[in-house]
C-alpha cells in the first residue's frame with residue numbers, strides 16, 4: 001500500500017494533537033524530527049503511529065480493508081489541511 005503523502009508537513013507540525021508523540025513535541029506542536037524540507041529525520045525508525053502501513057497491520061487490518069484505511073487517512077490529511085493551511089486540499 002502506497003500512501004499518497006505530498007510532504008506538506010502539516011501533520012508533523014501539530015503533534016500536540018497526538019498523545020503518543022508528546023515526547024517529540026518542541027513545545028509548539030512541531031516534531032523535533034521534522035526537517036526544514038518537511039521530511040522525517042527518523043523516517044526508517046519513526047513511531048508506529050506515523051507509519052500508515054504499520055498502523056494498518058497492527059490495529060486496523062481486522063476492521064477494514066487496506067483501501068478503506070488509506071481512504072480514511074487521505075480524508076484525515078484533507079481535514080488537517082483545511083484546518084491549518086491555506087486551503088490546498090490536494091493530495
Ligand code: SF4
Pocket residue numbers: 004005006007008009010011012077080091
Ligand atoms: S498531512 Fe498528510 S500529506 Fe501532509 S505530510 Fe502529513 S501525511 Fe503527508
Ligand code: SF4
Pocket residue numbers: 011012015021024031032033034035039040041042043046047050
Ligand atoms: S517522527 Fe517523523 S513522521 Fe512522526 S511526527 Fe515526527 S517528523 Fe513526522
